[in-house]
Amino acid sequence: MALHSDYLTPSSPTTLRATGSVARRQAVSRLSRYVLLAATLSGVAVLVYLGYETIAKGWDRLSWGFLTSYPSRFAERAGLRSSILGSAWILGTTVILAIPIAIGTAVWIEEFAPRNKLLTIVKLNLANLAGVPSIIYGILGLAVFVRLMGLGPSILAGALTLTLMILPMTVIASQEAIRQVPPSIREGALALGATRWQTVRHHVIPGAMPGIMTGMILAVSRAAGETAALIMIGAFTFISFDNTGLSPTDSPPFVTPPPLGDDFTTVPVQIYNWTIRPQEAFRENAAAAIIVLMVAILSLNLVAAVIRERFRRHD
């Protein structure tokens, strides 16, 4: 039976296989798949390649001695001791400061705040703060904590700065977690004569805790890699003492107990310091330090992912 159509010439076969221009377009589309896949993987491939090069360069430098030596003018003797301690102290202090403020803010927004203009302003403000570059937080910290409050280039000043920097992302993550708690739980508690705070404290916060923790861990991993803000605070790059409170401190007018009042350095700042040195040996140190930093950050992300999976709601 002949098909009558304006598009079929007498010589074209009446099959459904792609021919001519259609075949060409299809070929383009199919080829595109591989081009696009390559593009998608290119970023990761680049990272893998760079990572490999870096590990190759820094692997030999890794040793217990490397982790436990102070920085030095001599690359072979330089190590991460003071930076690791500095990082640990500053991140620990940041977490202690950030958790209550983040949870408090998120709880207020989700559970207590009347739905009015002030609430909108707070939420908008948080979203904007999340996009502020970290160096701006750095100069904020410099002007307010280091200079104005006289804390000097100390761990406390750095921790306060990092706290403000990670606050927006932790609040938003906590808000998400709180919203996941089903309303029926709140109703049940309130119907028993619990006040709003009792409901929040005994049911909402515990229920949201996995999500809050995940958000906090991810924020800490972000803070762990932060460099610019801390350099602006004045993280020294040649610290040859431990922040354990047993070493000399630059006590500013505001008397902060050691080690919070100590000058300090962190692993990323140390990486920066070694990277810009001309000697190749220092670059190897930087590479080794990068390995240490990435292991730490990847571990944190892994913990966060595990927590998220473990407590994922199956309903």
Add this chain to the structure above:
Amino acid sequence: MLRAPDNVQTLTEERLTTEYLPAAERVARLDGKAIIEVRNFSSYYGSFRALHDVSFQIPERKITALIGPSGCGKSTLLRCINRMNDLVPSFHGEGEMLYHGLDLYAKDVDPVEVRRRIGMVFQKPNPFPKSIYENIAFGPRVNGMKVNMAELVESSLRRAALWDDVKDKLKQSGLALSGGQQQRLCIARALATQPEIILMDEPCSALDPIATLKIEDLMRELAKDYTIVIVTHNMQQAARVADYTAFLMMRPDRAGELVEFSDTDSLFTTPKDKRTEDYITGRFG
């Protein structure tokens, strides 16, 4: 030309020409003790009126059912009794709702205090994701009740007919129980704060028939010591369980109103209002 069939026309005419009985004849007055007296109570969400001028009494230590088609306001009314509607920001109530003569909607009444004395069980069982023991202990604890907690937990579970099922697994999560058991756990939880009234919002609609019958038996048992008010869309359940029944309907302006209230037998066998009769005989709803 099309004409509507005859019986439809008659029905419409009937509807339009029937005059509804005055409230005094549709709403029975109680001779015995009324624990709650609702007087000209209306509730609003913003400017939208959800309940229109409701007036009736709830008898003490009896089971009262609120029935009616969906949207008639029965759940809203129930939640007004323990001030749960306060959780909706635009809500406000007008009129009086007297509990032992005290107006629940007076200015200086604390809803938290109300809810301690008037407990609630919800449609979908909502035990806390904690142990059975902790579920029951939560209410007394936040209310600062100085009691022997273990004893209170046991007596609450006994009254809810759940003790034998769970006595060796008090530390287990409340969520590990079956649907019917979870609902009984919620009832035990409500009992732990020693309320006088227990409100139940369609407590059986998420349960299977066997669990439903168990809960109904439990209700009858509890009614010896507590006042029970239950919302149900299931007329047969109301007929089985309730001593008194209130029938509500949605008005044209979408507010709910109380059509008729009396003891269950009278309401179902000799309803005074035509609308009640239509609902009971299945003409609508």
Add this chain to the structure above:
Amino acid sequence: MTAIPSTPGRPALDLRRKPMRHLGEKAIELSLIACATVSLITTLAIVFVLFEETLSFFEEVTLRQFFLETNWQPLFKPVTYGIWELVAGTVNVVFWSLVFALPVGLAAAIYLSEYAHPNTRKLLKPLLEALAGVPTVVYAYFALTVVTQDILRPLLGDEISFFNSLGASLMMAVMILPTIASISEDAMANVPRDLREAAYALGATRMEVALRVVLPAALSGVVASVLLAIARVVGETMIVAIAAGSTPNLTLSPLESIQTMTGYMLQVGLGDAARGTIDYQSIFAVGAMLFMMTLLLNVGAQIVVNRFREAYE
């Protein structure tokens, strides 16, 4: 009446608020509000600090000089404070990083949204997001040592200076790839199926549907992703400070050494500028410029998303 005394057989009934509990609740609520105000105070502090120091800066340097001069030369004579060299540096890296990141990011977005099997997508998306989690100082190291040292210099010889914007831009492109890819992909995923199906039914190939139907429909999301990516590049410090150089230079060339706004701020921060000096104040003046730029970009992204959201709701 909200309270009645006890009668035989019934204890007292008091429905009034218990003052102690109420006070406790109010105290808690107050501390929660205090927590929420921390974020508000942060913004106010940023604005105040920037404003105050910038004001002092402009007591020394005229607005005319700042905005009309091109040379930024605070350290050598003649000392000039024309902002445009620094802005040019920032624009330079923004441009070159977008040159690489935009096509690749869009390609990735199209692949994930239109071509990839759901399981593949589930695997690849987190992988892509991982790129954003790498600390910028690590990217900076990459840019300087591997990219510039081992690749670009051997390739281009003396054409390219040791500190250059290309190495930095390449690394930043990798860094912002997830931003563009992820947000664009979300926008594309939100395009209703019917649109695609209509095009397929007319005989379009997958690529044609992606480019001619889905991409235009998701344009607002793509634009928003680009604005956000630009904001990230503008605010980025370490990569440019380490790899792009510290010589203010009015050029769009990727081969030369430049300095961005952030790079300058870091440079001064590394020194120990005392309060009250022009150097210290210049940090904040440049910072104010930076802050406004990122604010505009972020707000712009929000507006774009909101303005066109109704189209498919």
